[in-house]
Amino acid sequence: xxxxxxxxxxxxxxxxxxxxxxxxxxxxxxxxxxxxxxxxxxxxxxxxxxxxxxxxxxxxxxxxxxxxxxxxxxxxxxxxxxxxxxxxxxxxxxxxxxxxxxxxxxxxxxxxxxxxxxxxxxxxxxxxxxxxxxxxxxxxxxxxxxxxxxxxxxxxxxxxxxxxxxxxxxxxxxxxxxxxxxxxxxxxxxxxxxxxxxxxxxxxxxxxxxxxxxxxxxxxxxxxxxxxxxxxxxxxxxxxxxxxxxxxxxxxxxxxxxxxxxxxxxxxxxxxxxxx
Amino acid sequence: xxxxxxxxxxxxxxxxxxxxxxxxxxxxxxxxxxxxxxxxxxxxxxxxxxxxxxxxxxxxxxxxxxxxxxxxxxxxxxxxxxxxxxxxxxxxxxxxxxxxxxxxxxxxxxxxxxxxxxxxxxxxxxxxxxxxxxxxxxxxxxxxxxxxxxxxxxxxxxxxxxxxxxxxxxxxxxxxxxxxxxxxxxxxxxxxxxxxxxxxxxxxxxxxxxxxxxxxxxxxxxxxxxxxxxxxxxxxxxxxxxxxxxxxxxxxxxxxxxxxxxxxxxxxxxxxxxxxxxxxxxxxxxxxxxxxxxxxxxxxxxxxxxxxxxxxxxxxxxxxxxxxxxxxxxxxxxxxxxxxxxxxxxxxxxxxxxxxxxxxxxxxxxxxxxxxxxxxxxxxxxxxxxxxxxxxxxxxxxxxxxxxxxxxxxxxxxxxxxxxxxxxxxx
Ligand SMILES: Nc1ncnc2c1ncn2[C@@H]1O[C@H](COP(=O)(O)OP(=O)(O)OP(=O)(O)O)[C@@H](O)[C@H]1O
Ligand SMILES: [Mg+2]
Numbered sequence: 001x002x003x004x005x006x007x008x009x010x011x012x013x014x015x016x017x018x019x020x021x022x023x024x025x026x027x028x029x030x031x032x033x034x035x036x037x038x039x040x041x042x043x044x045x046x047x048x049x050x051x052x053x054x055x056x057x058x059x060x061x062x063x064x065x066x067x068x069x070x071x072x073x074x075x076x077x078x079x080x081x082x083x084x085x086x087x088x089x090x091x092x093x094x095x096x097x098x099x100x101x102x103x104x105x106x107x108x109x110x111x112x113x114x115x116x117x118x119x120x121x122x123x124x125x126x127x128x129x130x131x132x133x134x135x136x137x138x139x140x141x142x143x144x145x146x147x148x149x150x151x152x153x154x155x156x157x158x159x160x161x162x163x164x165x166x167x168x169x170x171x172x173x174x175x176x177x178x179x180x181x182x183x184x185x186x187x188x189x190x191x192x193x194x195x196x197x198x199x200x201x202x203x204x205x206x207x208x209x210x211x212x213x214x215x216x217x218x219x220x221x222x223x224x225x226x227x228x229x230x231x232x233x234x235x236x237x238x239x240x241x242x243x244x245x246x247x248x249x250x251x252x253x254x255x256x257x258x259x260x261x262x263x264x265x266x267x268x269x270x271x272x273x274x275x276x
Numbered sequence: 277x278x279x280x281x282x283x284x285x286x287x288x289x290x291x292x293x294x295x296x297x298x299x300x301x302x303x304x305x306x307x308x309x310x311x312x313x314x315x316x317x318x319x320x321x322x323x324x325x326x327x328x329x330x331x332x333x334x335x336x337x338x339x340x341x342x343x344x345x346x347x348x349x350x351x352x353x354x355x356x357x358x359x360x361x362x363x364x365x366x367x368x369x370x371x372x373x374x375x376x377x378x379x380x381x382x383x384x385x386x387x388x389x390x391x392x393x394x395x396x397x398x399x400x401x402x403x404x405x406x407x408x409x410x411x412x413x414x415x416x417x418x419x420x421x422x423x424x425x426x427x428x429x430x431x432x433x434x435x436x437x438x439x440x441x442x443x444x445x446x447x448x449x450x451x452x453x454x455x456x457x458x459x460x461x462x463x464x465x466x467x468x469x470x471x472x473x474x475x476x477x478x479x480x481x482x483x484x485x486x487x488x489x490x491x492x493x494x495x496x497x498x499x500x501x502x503x504x505x506x507x508x509x510x511x512x513x514x515x516x517x518x519x520x521x522x523x524x525x526x527x528x529x530x531x532x533x534x535x536x537x538x539x540x541x542x543x544x545x546x547x548x549x550x551x552x553x554x555x556x557x558x559x560x561x562x563x564x565x566x567x568x569x570x571x572x573x574x575x576x577x578x579x580x581x582x583x584x585x586x587x588x589x590x591x592x593x594x595x596x597x598x599x600x601x602x603x604x605x606x607x608x609x610x611x612x613x614x615x616x617x618x619x620x621x622x623x624x625x626x627x628x629x630x631x632x633x634x635x636x637x638x639x640x641x642x643x644x645x646x647x648x649x650x651x652x653x654x655x656x657x658x659x660x661x662x663x664x665x666x667x668x669x670x671x672x673x674x675x676x677x678x679x680x681x682x683x684x685x686x687x688x689x690x691x692x693x694x695x696x697x698x699x700x701x702x703x
Contacts, residue, residue, distance in 0.1 A: 075593065077589060077592060077593065080585075080588065080589070080592065082516055105595050105596070105597045106595070107595075108592060108593060108594070108595040109594075109595035112593070112594070113593040115586065115589060115590065115593070117586060119584075119586035119587060119589060119590040120590070121587065121590060121591070121605060122587075122609065122701045131591075131594060131596075131604070132594035132595060132596075135594075135595065135596055135597075135600055135604075136595060182590070185590075185594060186593070186594070189594055189595060
């Protein structure tokens with residue numbers, strides 16, 4: 001155990017990376033010294049990252065490196081896992097996310113999430129999208145709610161396909177349709193930050209294009225943190241990219257720079273499809 | 277390894293694999309076969325013993341509702357009429373069928389052939405409609421249970437007279453009545469409309485049925501909400517610590533505690549300490565609720581645990597509070613399982629007799645309870661009481677009571693399946 005700890009420390013020094021962004025942009029979310037443990041296992045080590053307004057930041061890295069874990073820290077969804085322990089400083093527009101003053105319900109209304117595996121409620125398509133606005137009281141009338149549901153479905157590129165069966169169960173949709181339904185559900189509550197965990201992994205190129213268009217559109221007003229395994233997608237939609245490796249944040253910077261001239265050997269190998 | 281050799285290897289294994297599968301299927305079929313055999317034996321034995329209880333030997337008598345017997349002072353007052361000599365009316369009509377019988381001993385033998393329920397039946401008729409007094413009507417009246425048994429072939433007439441409860445001359449009388457074709461097997465309504473009785477031909481199951489139904493509703497109203505609430509707390513809110521583990525172990529233990537101990541607890545707490553009435557469905561319901569409570573908790577927790585965590589994430593992810601997540605998403609998905617588990621727990625409670633015996637529900641109660649505070653019988657205890665009776669007539673009554681109990685259980689379990697299908701959410 002001691003040995004491994006020692007090893008980790010060495011590694012950390014070597015990989016120390018600060019994900020700060022140039023001060024001209026305003027920071028929406030910032031994470032300092034984030035460590036996450038599942039029981040004895042450390043899943044994330046000393047992560048420092050900032051998310052700016054009107055930007056898409058792509059999280060890339062091999063499977064199991066802790067990307068989903070990191071996303072779930074940002075809306076405190078890891079709180080629901082008993083074995084999970086999170087340390088570090090997290091703030092959303094200057095407010096401490098993990099402090100007692102932060103209401104977790106409010107936090108999750110402001111930080112929306114699309115999950116890696118589509119997880120629609122076993123209710124109708126309409127109910128899936130309307131649930132968030134309903135519990136938060138975003139709309140004041142049934143008509144307004146209907147409009148919001150339609151708009152959200154449309155932006156997620158699903159309305160055309162489901163408008164005749166909006167009251168049939170959301171779980172009866174195909175995998176890709178379910179994923180778009182989850183996106184519609186997330187954007188219906190108009191969050192400040194949207195966390196997307198591989199939103200296009202189950203989608204065909206056309207639907208993917210639609211979602212990428214949506215992301216481009218959304219980033220005007222929102223900050224988006226997106227996990228993706230597609231390098232080309234990261235290059236297309238993100239302004240900045242962060243490379244994770246075995247729980248470490250190896251490198252973060254402008255997407256263009258990361259792809260064209262990565263500083264770190266590991267990043268280079270990953271981007272060029274070589275295993276280090 | 278080339279392709280053809282893989283095919284060979286797989287082919288070689290294939291046979292044994294399929295054999296294994298077929299063997300396993302046969303084991304399964306055999307087990308089901310055994311279960312069915314036992315079920316068939318069980319049902320045939322109960323039904324063959326019990327179906328006759330739904331019929332009862334009756335005699336058609338032409339009774340004279342004479343003022344002399346019913347209301348000699350012609351008061352017209354119901355309270356007076358209630359105490360009229362209705363047995364006298366029955367006897368008079370019965371003696372008329374046997375004009376040759378004169379001696380007191382023979383007359384007594386004749387009287388023994390009739391059920392004391394005959395007089396009661398006339399009394400009820402007259403009280404309902406006083407204008408009948410003074411008229412002469414044909415009525416079907418119940419015969420004594422020994423006659424009933426004789427006619428159903430349950431009494432061996434070849435036995436020496438001293439070892440049966442019906443004498444040679446009585447058998448002779450019956451024969452004469454049969455020749456006149458005024459004895460018949462009629463549907464036994466008494467079985468479903470009255471409470472217990474010392475006379476088997478007058479004993480009914482209604483008191484026990486109502487008692488059991490009252491008890492179960494109390495059990496459900498207490499054990500279900502409390503059990504579900506406890507399960508939700510333990511699953512969703514309770515901190516994971518030693519104390520909660522300790523509680524969990526205890527709940528599992530409680531579910532396995534012999535039911536008689538709950539009876540003792542009920543006796544000590546509800547009756548002796550809180551002074552609740554003995555033999556009352558209220559106490560029975562409370563005791564059964566205590567017994568069912570841990571079962572409901574365990575079933576509900578298992579059901580809550582089986583809700584996929586992704587649904588929880590989805591709800592929390594859009595900003596639902598804990599309680600909204602539970603009531604809007606988790607509980608609807610868990611409900612079918614919770615209901616099924618709880619109803620099975622209740623069905624077990626319905627068949628429980630030991631704790632009810634401890635709280636005095638084994639008492640002989642004739643009246644049908646009209647509130648949970650009245651003394652009452654319960655179905656399983658009624659079975660126990662009747663099975664314990666020496667009279668022949670109660671043998672078939674016991675089986676009939678078991679059939680009623682089984683029907684009740686069947687209804688509950690069907691309800692469980694219906695509820696499960698109704699609330700099941702299709703994915
Ligand atoms: N609930 C959990 N309990 C214990 N360990 C977990 C849990 N969730 C994730 N882990 C561990 O944390 C590490 C990071 O997992 P994570 O899901 O964040 O990876 P990921 O980068 O999202 O991978 P992928 O690209 O395959 O989705 C893994 O080693 C995983 O085994
Ligand atoms: Mg992941």
